[in-house]
Amino acid sequence: MSSLAVLGCMWGDEAKAKIVDYLGDKADFVVRFQGGSNAGHTIHNQGQKYVFHSVPSGILYKQSKCVIGPGVVIDPFSLKAEIDALKKLGIAFENRLFIDERAPLVLPLHQILDSGTEDKLGKQKIGTTRRGIGPAYSDLASRVAIRFGDLAYPEWLEDRLLNLYKFHNEKLSAAKLKSLLKELAELYADLKDFSAKTDELLYEAYLSGAFILFEGAQGTLLDISFGTYPYVTSSNTIAGGISIGTGLPPRMLDRTLGVYKAYSTRVGEGPFPTELKNEIGDRIRTQGNEFGSTTGRPRRVGYFDAVAAAYTARLNGLDAIAVSLLDVLSGISELKICTGYWLGNKRLESFPSHPLELSKVEPEYLDCVPWDADISGCKSLSRLPKAARDYLDVIQDLVDRPIELVSVGKDRNQTIKIKSKK
Numbered sequence: 001m002s003s004l005a006v007l008g009c010m011w012g013d014e015a016k017a018k019i020v021d022y023l024g025d026k027a028d029f030v031v032r033f034q035g036g037s038n039a040g041h042t043i044h045n046q047g048q049k050y051v052f053h054s055v056p057s058g059i060l061y062k063q064s065k066c067v068i069g070p071g072v073v074i075d076p077f078s079l080k081a082e083i084d085a086l087k088k089l090g091i092a093f094e095n096r097l098f099i100d101e102r103a104p105l106v107l108p109l110h111q112i113l114d115s116g117t118e119d120k121l122g123k124q125k126i127g128t129t130r131r132g133i134g135p136a137y138s139d140l141a142s143r144v145a146i147r148f149g150d151l152a153y154p155e156w157l158e159d160r161l162l163n164l165y166k167f168h169n170e171k172l173s174a175a176k177l178k179s180l181l182k183e184l185a186e187l188y189a190d191l192k193d194f195s196a197k198t199d200e201l202l203y204e205a206y207l208s209g210a211f212i213l214f215e216g217a218q219g220t221l222l223d224i225s226f227g228t229y230p231y232v233t234s235s236n237t238i239a240g241g242i243s244i245g246t247g248l249p250p251r252m253l254d255r256t257l258g259v260y261k262a263y264s265t266r267v268g269e270g271p272f273p274t275e276l277k278n279e280i281g282d283r284i285r286t287q288g289n290e291f292g293s294t295t296g297r298p299r300r301v302g303y304f305d306a307v308a309a310a311y312t313a314r315l316n317g318l319d320a321i322a323v324s325l326l327d328v329l330s331g332i333s334e335l336k337i338c339t340g341y342w343l344g345n346k347r348l349e350s351f352p353s354h355p356l357e358l359s360k361v362e363p364e365y366l367d368c369v370p371w372d373a374d375i376s377g378c379k380s381l382s383r384l385p386k387a388a389r390d391y392l393d394v395i396q397d398l399v400d401r402p403i404e405l406v407s408v409g410k411d412r413n414q415t416i417k418i419k420s421k422k
């Protein structure tokens with residue numbers, strides 16, 4: 001009996017799914033505990049590319065059961081489409097996917113509200129994925145959400161829909177209500193077999209010796225409480241969110257593995273101290289294909305930020321880290337790692353909590369020796385150029401956590417497992 005969380009530790013897109021996939025061959029359960037279809041988890045295996053938004057990426061392994069916990073907001077329309085697309089690729093779902101009855105739904109109304117708010121805010125916008133995530137979580141907190149299990153009770157559902165639209169001062173004509181109820185009934189007919197009390201399932205599984213893998217979505221710096229608020233997502237992305245998002249007692253989380261890119265990226269608005277608005281950033285963006293898998297937006301790119309990384313390692317109580325996309329840095333002529341923040345003539349001791357401070361800090365950099373060689377075929381640490389190994393050592397020392405995995409390419413087998421020195 002054991003459990004392991006794989007968590008994005010920056011602003012999302014750290015290649016969490018690649019790491020989940022690498023570890024997934026031993027997983028009995030792969031569990032999403034927060035977020036929704038704002039996630040874009042990409043896996044490349046044997047020439048096939050898979051992009052997951054709501055389905056846990058463990059579905060690729062036949063022996064894994066997949067859980068969408070009550071902390072996840074579910075867009076039933078996109079979930080159904082995602083399942084159908086995966087079925088077409090030959091992936092079986094029967095008795096393998098479990099969706100918690102308590103998971104709140106993202107409805108078309110939430111997407112309209114999300115986009116409407118973004119448009120209205122203009123310069124103040126968050127730069128959301130416009131998937132309706134914020135409004136869906138807000139409705140949960142406001143106690144007007146419709147939950148997956150509500151779909152089993154048409155009369156109750158009708159009442160809840162009327163209540164929801166009233167809450168938002170939105171018109172819901174009789175015809176629109178009727179068609180929405182019909183659409184939801186059709187979706188539920190397809191999805192109801194997945195409905196479960198996933199807290200019971202996971203509790204029993206843990207006690208009976210299963211290996212449970214938690215697949216984080218987004219990243220710690222997007223956490224609603226500890227991230228770079230207000231430029232965050234609307235869920236708790238940190239390890240502490242796992243218990244809240246699954247109902248599994250916190251003591252049943254045995255291990256946390258944090259995923260960091262070898263550099264930094266961010267999509268959407270908000271401060272980004274190490275951002276590179278120059279040709280080096282452009283080169284990393286091109287080499288790393290840094291364009292959103294959910295929205296297609298070009299990602300903002302910057303140097304590795306060890307101040308932020310140490311902060312997120314602590315918040316998640318990381319046991320170890322995985323460094324992804326190291327291969328992307330091959331041939332980047334100027335490599336640096338941020339070792340500190342200066343605010344005026346003061347060196348900050350910790351990661352600022354206020355966006356005004358974070359937007360004003362000047363990074364202090366350590367120059368690193370670049371390397372040119374293509375490392376995408378390296379199967380062990382000793383095969384990496386010395387400069388790349390030194391680069392990893394700097395990260396390990398500054399984040400103060402052992403590096404356990406290094407990813408040097410998209411494919412499952414382009415992963416180096418390290419026996420750490422610490």
Ligand code: IMO
Nearest residue numbers: 012013038039040128129217218232233267268
């Ligand atoms: P994965 O799981 C990167 C960002 C959005 C925006 C902010 C709020 O693929 O790492 P939201 O739609 O959640 O209300 O948007 O959060 N964001 C992500 N950035 N990767 C993600 O997921 C993200 N999910 C949300 O760009 O800045």
Ligand code: MG
Nearest residue numbers: 012013039040
């Ligand atoms: Mg993403």
